[in-house]
Amino acid sequence: MTAPIAKPWLFSQPDQDPRTATGRTLRWGIVATGGIANSVSTDLALLTDAEIHAVSSRTQGAADAFAAQFGIPHAFGDDDGATGYQRLLALDSVDVVYVATPHANHFEIALAALNAGKHVLVEKALTINAREAAELIALARSRNLFLMEAVWSRFLPSMQRAFEIAASGELGQIQWVTADLGFPAEYTPTARLWALKDGGGALLDLSVYPLLWALGTLGFPQTVSATGSVNDDGVDAQNALTLGYHHGAQAQLTSSLLAHGPRAATVAGSLGYLHTIGSINNPRELTVKIGFEAPRMEHFDVIGRGYSYELREVTRCIQQGVTESPVMPLDDSLNVMRLFDGVRAQLGVTYPNDAH
Numbered sequence: 001m002t003a004p005i006a007k008p009w010l011f012s013q014p015d016q017d018p019r020t021a022t023g024r025t026l027r028w029g030i031v032a033t034g035g036i037a038n039s040v041s042t043d044l045a046l047l048t049d050a051e052i053h054a055v056s057s058r059t060q061g062a063a064d065a066f067a068a069q070f071g072i073p074h075a076f077g078d079d080d081g082a083t084g085y086q087r088l089l090a091l092d093s094v095d096v097v098y099v100a101t102p103h104a105n106h107f108e109i110a111l112a113a114l115n116a117g118k119h120v121l122v123e124k125a126l127t128i129n130a131r132e133a134a135e136l137i138a139l140a141r142s143r144n145l146f147l148m149e150a151v152w153s154r155f156l157p158s159m160q161r162a163f164e165i166a167a168s169g170e171l172g173q174i175q176w177v178t179a180d181l182g183f184p185a186e187y188t189p190t191a192r193l194w195a196l197k198d199g200g201g202a203l204l205d206l207s208v209y210p211l212l213w214a215l216g217t218l219g220f221p222q223t224v225s226a227t228g229s230v231n232d233d234g235v236d237a238q239n240a241l242t243l244g245y246h247h248g249a250q251a252q253l254t255s256s257l258l259a260h261g262p263r264a265a266t267v268a269g270s271l272g273y274l275h276t277i278g279s280i281n282n283p284r285e286l287t288v289k290i291g292f293e294a295p296r297m298e299h300f301d302v303i304g305r306g307y308s309y310e311l312r313e314v315t316r317c318i319q320q321g322v323t324e325s326p327v328m329p330l331d332d333s334l335n336v337m338r339l340f341d342g343v344r345a346q347l348g349v350t351y352p353n354d355a356h
Helices: 035-044 060-070 084-089 103-115 130-143 157-168 202-206 208-217 308-319 330-347
Strands: 026-031 050-056 074-076 096-099 119-123 147-150 174-182 223-230 236-244 250-256 265-269 272-277 285-290 296-299
Touching (some): 026 084, 035 060, 035 096, 050 060, 050 084, 060 074, 074 084, 096 103, 103 119, 103 130, 130 147, 130 330, 147 308, 147 330, 202 208, 202 236, 202 250, 208 236, 208 250, 208 265, 208 330, 236 330
Parallel strands (some): 026 096, 096 119
Antiparallel strands (some): 174 265, 223 236, 236 250, 265 272, 285 296
16 A cells, blocks of 8 residues: 655655754744643754744733743734734744644634735644635635644654555555544643633544544545543543444544543554554554564654654745645645544534634
8 A cells, every 4th residue: 555644855865853954044933832832842943944033822921931931032912902923923024833722713823824924834633623724725725825734743753654664565454553542631621621612622632643543554534433422511521433444444543531541553454563652643662563473663763852853844845835745735634624523523512613
């Protein structure tokens, strides 16, 4: 089979260090100051051709603290006349914007950024639903601007190697895939993970990673069956997806905000299997076992926290005038949102954004 996820440009180069510059320095604007914005900005600071030029938050104090931490020259909070992100987007000096807000705000902010002529990297999930995703994609394409969903795991050496092994035929024909990701998240109805208005729940926050193992080894499915636990607020606390394929293969994927799991993935073929060690969104080891032979272990290190690989891709694409990453194509993001829309219909989860 052919791997449905492209090999990153970086891995075809003699120098595969994502910190190495590939062109002119880009000036980044960071929208939001939460945990993921902090982690991504830490890795962005490793790139010699990237400058964190501005940051926005709902409060000026949060923006100022983030700016002080990373040495950012411009910090914006909401004021009487405009939101922090609107003030950031008004800077002509910002080249590219990273949107790290809760899911429900992605569409509004990414739309404003594209309309302001900025390139955009949006934290996963790209949007709340496929309708929003389609509108963003159409706008980015019409304006010849770069847009990408930040599914960082697609760009990691370990993930790419796993997809390569599955595509090589070493495991034979892939027959089934299992993957899980979960942790017990303390229930607070106003917290991002649990708030319906923010797009809370296990599906949009976690399921992209188990799904990635199916997409990377089997491609998009022909059928999807979903079950889950939906709380009194209408948020999915846990879900289980079964994907079906025309040639008979299956994938079983579990995401949970209720329980710890092994965070493992197994890709099983007619000749052998591959199994991950370390969380499925950033595995550090792969076990490959063919038939009854002794297993083979492959170990992987990452630069920084692992986000530097996707950040190199974004930077390289913008520098070279490429408006869509072949590793994280916009059609994949749209198809994932369509799949998630179908899952939510089966689970009975509806977000306020769906009514817009």
